Amino acid sequence: MTTMRFTLAAAAILFASTAMARAEAVKLGYLTDTSGPTQDISKPSLEGFNLYIDRINKAGGVNGRKIELDIRDTGIDTARAVATAQELVAGGAIAIIGLPLSTVQAGVYAAMERNNVPVIAGYPSNIGLVLPPAKANAFATGIVFDLAGYIGGELSRDAAPKGKTMVCTSFESPGGIVSCKGAVAAAKLKGFEIAEAVMFPIPTRDFRAIAERITALKPDVVLTVLGRSRTIAMVPALAAAGYEGAVVSMEAGTGDDAVREVAKAAPKIDMWSYTRFVSQGYGDGPQVAALEKAVKEAGIKEWISVHSGGWALGMLVEDVIKRCASPCTSEKFQSALEQTKMETGGLTGAPIQFTKDDHYGPTTFMLVHYDRASDKMVPLKGWRPYSSTLPKF
Amino acid sequence: MAWHVSILTALATGCIYSVMAVGVVLIYRTSRVLAFHVGEIGMLTAYILVSVWVPGGGFLNLGAAVIAAFGIAALSGVVMYVLVERIGGRLGHFVGTVITIAATIALNGLMGLVWAAQTWRMPLFPGTIGFFGVNLSIQNLAVILIGSAALVGIVVLIRHTSLGIDMQAIANNPALARLRGISVQKTLCAAWMMGSLLAALSGVMIASVSVVSVEGAVIGVSAIVAALIGGMTNVGFAIVGAFLLAGCETLVTLFGEPRFSQVIPVLGLLLLLVMRPTGLASRSENIMRV
Numbered sequence: 176m177t178t179m180r181f182t183l184a185a186a187a188i189l190f191a192s193t194a195m196a197r198a199e200a201v202k203l204g205y206l207t208d209t210s211g212p213t214q215d216i217s218k219p220s221l222e223g224f225n226l227y228i229d230r231i232n233k234a235g236g237v238n239g240r241k242i243e244l245d246i247r248d249t250g251i252d253t254a255r256a257v258a259t260a261q262e263l264v265a266g267g268a269i270a271i272i273g274l275p276l277s278t279v280q281a282g283v284y285a286a287m288e289r290n291n292v293p294v295i296a297g298y299p300s301n302i303g304l305v306l307p308p309a310k311a312n313a314f315a316t317g318i319v320f321d322l323a324g325y326i327g328g329e330l331s332r333d334a335a336p337k338g339k340t341m342v343c344t345s346f347e348s349p350g351g352i353v354s355c356k357g358a359v360a361a362a363k364l365k366g367f368e369i370a371e372a373v374m375f376p377i378p379t380r381d382f383r384a385i386a387e388r389i390t391a392l393k394p395d396v397v398l399t400v401l402g403r404s405r406t407i408a409m410v411p412a413l414a415a416a417g418y419e420g421a422v423v424s425m426e427a428g429t430g431d432d433a434v435r436e437v438a439k440a441a442p443k444i445d446m447w448s449y450t451r452f453v454s455q456g457y458g459d460g461p462q463v464a465a466l467e468k469a470v471k472e473a474g475i476k477e478w479i480s481v482h483s484g485g486w487a488l489g490m491l492v493e494d495v496i497k498r499c500a501s502p503c504t505s506e507k508f509q510s511a512l513e514q515t516k517m518e519t520g521g522l523t524g525a526p527i528q529f530t531k532d533d534h535y536g537p538t539t540f541m542l543v544h545y546d547r548a549s550d551k552m553v554p555l556k557g558w559r560p561y562s563s564t565l566p567k568f
Numbered sequence: 569m570a571w572h573v574s575i576l577t578a579l580a581t582g583c584i585y586s587v588m589a590v591g592v593v594l595i596y597r598t599s600r601v602l603a604f605h606v607g608e609i610g611m612l613t614a615y616i617l618v619s620v621w622v623p624g625g626g627f628l629n630l631g632a633a634v635i636a637a638f639g640i641a642a643l644s645g646v647v648m649y650v651l652v653e654r655i656g657g658r659l660g661h662f663v664g665t666v667i668t669i670a671a672t673i674a675l676n677g678l679m680g681l682v683w684a685a686q687t688w689r690m691p692l693f694p695g696t697i698g699f700f701g702v703n704l705s706i707q708n709l710a711v712i713l714i715g716s717a718a719l720v721g722i723v724v725l726i727r728h729t730s731l732g733i734d735m736q737a738i739a740n741n742p743a744l745a746r747l748r749g750i751s752v753q754k755t756l757c758a759a760w761m762m763g764s765l766l767a768a769l770s771g772v773m774i775a776s777v778s779v780v781s782v783e784g785a786v787i788g789v790s791a792i793v794a795a796l797i798g799g800m801t802n803v804g805f806a807i808v809g810a811f812l813l814a815g816c817e818t819l820v821t822l823f824g825e826p827r828f829s830q831v832i833p834v835l836g837l838l839l840l841l842v843m844r845p846t847g848l849a850s851r852s853e854n855i856m857r858v
């Protein structure tokens with residue numbers, strides 16, 4: 176009889192503790208594109224995020240609370256992403272994170288605002304809704320095109336110190352348009368006599384004619400806001416069209432491996448890239464070392480900036496949950512987000528900072544140059560600080 | 569503006585569109601089915617080629633890789649023939665066209681699954697050659713040479729071989745062709761295979777001047793537009809349509825607004841179809857006899 180009572184009591188304790196643990200888990204919805212056209216960018220970001228969250232959960236969670244992820248593939252379909260986000264919230268997710276492409280992000284931000292659910296876009300393609308004055312529930316850790324375009328225009332001067340003509344090229348997405356608009360304005364302020372944007376339709380895959388058009392403008396530097404697949408196609412096309420100046424590639428999921436590959440295919444082009452997050456081969460700090468170790472264990476051949484962006488998003492989630500009293504609700508999560516100041520351990524040049532009005536924070540970018548002799552990307556002048564408030568242009 | 573470079577680019581693009589457009593017309597004339605999946609067949613072939621070829625991490629030399637990739641393209645033609653003609657044939661041409669749309673979706677999914685939508689370069693014919701002091705892209709020259717050879721070959725095949733004449737007979741009157749003892753099903757199967765092989769060649773050519781990517785399959789739309797400009801009934805006019813389209817796209821990109829490079833040719837097509845509903849060929853499919 177005593178044994179039976181003891182067994183029942185043990186079972187009750189076990190059941191209660193399991194139930195408590197379940198109640199304590201913080202559930203997050205993660206939207207991504209693992210089957211569509213941006214999966215080459217989305218997957219590394221998810222890999223970096225998952226590696227960090229796995230590490231946290233294996234160590235017992237955040238203050239004993241496990242992070243429960245519901246990862247959904249929504250491609251780059253805005254309607255599907257919005258419907259899935261609503262489904263995730265109905266299923267108990269207190270925040271939505273991840274999000275591929277700027278077009279998807281706008282819809283999800285708007286839909287989740289009606290639900291009072293915070294959204295953190297971690298991909299390198301956020302739109303300006305997070306800059307001051309930020310939309311109530313919209314947060315971002317990736318790059319913001321409005322800002323990154325402007326910075327690219329400024330950094331073009333470093334790639335062509337005596338240059339007179341700068342061309343920004345991108346495809347006709349909202350991010351591409353605002354990037355080149357900012358880049359042209361910044362380039363003119365930096366002393367370029369001619370600064371032009373050459374935009375092309377989104378479905379374009381054959382860049383020979385576009386490259387010939389750009390080359391005909393005789394630019395000293397070409398700023399590319401293209402992402403991975405278009406960079407791989409565009410730079411050799413520029414070389415074939417006879418261009419021999421500098422190309423500055425915005426690190427928006429391009430990857431240093433792709434930049435090195437195209438640099439080899441275009442030996443007369445001087446390749447540059449600029450980034451908010453470090454990639455394999457440069458940067459140091461405790462989190463860079465931790466990421467390096469984790470990707471090695473996971474068998475990833477080379478980690479790129481979107482891996483470190485995903486890892487930093489994981490760090491942010493951990494940091495916010497630490498400050499979100501149990502039970503962590505959407506309101507508490509958002510309130511904690513708005514008081515964020517998190518060191519990234521070398522992944523970025525400045526802490527990730529959010530306030531009530533600024534959901535992106537001051538940022539830093541690093542200009543990196545392809546060194547042909549060593550076949551490596553070499554940082555130039557280290558991190559450069561930028562405000563999250565865009566200049567008027 | 570280096571006009572010689574631009575002319576070469578336009579000619580190479582015209583060749584690429586022509587080869588695929590001829591495949592579209594060949595399938596349409598024999599099966600009355602609009603082959604929406606040709607772009608995907610082209611990119612699938614390019615992916616296979618770059619995957620099995622040594623520079624892309626494969627294990628075959630170029631010759632063997634080409635044979636393997638085009639062998640699979642031919643096989644896909646047979647599969648499409650079975651799906652459209654043997655299984656869907658009884659349900660009409662509209663169902664056949666729907667099957668090609670379904671194939672488009674399935675092949676896109678397959679490429680996403682197998683190659684994770686990665687973008688690869690296809691290092692075929694790199695570099696430039698000097699010609700009277702002018703640097704010309706070897707890629708463009710190779711595409712023009714190979715594309716022209718393929719087009720001449722297909723025209724010879726259609727006009728001067730028994731298979732081509734059988735195809736013409738089926739295109740004109742399938743029932744009469746059957747009565748005259750032509751093996752309609754075998755000829756249709758050959759037409760689908762040839763359509764796939766032409767799509768494959770076009771896909772590999774566009775990949776060589778651009779990249780191998782799932783989105784590259786959009787070339788199928790250009791080929792269909794070229795075939796429509798030509799009137800869908802004539803290989804020669806499809807080639808003319810392809811060169812008009814390529815020339816128009818290149819001109820708009822170089823001298824106009826590049827953002828409209830793909831819109832203006834389609835607007836031109838709409839205008840053409842309003843003024844001349846049968847396309848350049850001026851040949852109607854249904855001939856009324858009184």
